[in-house]
Amino acid sequence: MNDEGIILLLKNHFDKMYFRTTGSAEKIYPNGLYFIKNATYLHEYVVHNKSIDNLKNVHIVIPKEHYYFVDKDKFKHITFYCVNDVPYVFGTVHNYIHNNNGFYVENKVHSTARVHSTVSMDTEGIHLFHTPEKIKQQLKHISNVVVGAGTTIGPHTVIHKGVFRPTYIGENVTIGSLVNIGHNCYIDDENVITPGCVFAGRVMTGLDCWFGINTSISHGVKICDNVVIGQH
16 A cells, blocks of 8 residues: 555544544554654663553554564554655644644643743744655644743743643743744753743753853754853
8 A cells, every 4th residue: 555545544544533642653652643763662662661562542654664673473452554755644644633633732831930921832843744746744733831830931932832742841941032942842940041042943951051142052952961052
């Protein structure tokens, strides 16, 4: 079956049986649709979770070339779909599912956090996949933003909600005005992010970091504890 046929099959399956979640196969729960780029993730899942007997109604989109490395007996309860283009197949079905079930996760802001009324935390970041015709499609973000105790967020700051897991702002973080925090960033406790800073998606910071005015951090960068970047 080609990729288009698998898309139709998965859409039909959703119409008949509710998927409760979608996402990466790094974390697997029952009643879900997942994608995987490397069979290694499945074996890591077994190492960390030991039992997979409770994984009912689990469907995984996997590259054809990696399916041969899957232990078929160990993962006999999982249905695999071997495809040529994982982002396209998963992204298309993921968007279909969440456009049709009204799924929404509320943001979690601690009662002691101070968030200015102009702050946006319901905005999607840019996470694209391509159709076979090279048309760009936005992958729907289905997670939320979590803000910890004692954190302050200034005017006109945008914190993009997570794609599959939350964008996380820790405790006692100070974020100035006109800051952009990309999807799935993890900002640890006691950070200071001054006005005009731009964090691309999936940035991870350590404890007690300082980011000077107009600092830009590229996608996926990991920063250790007690780092000063930019003006101080």
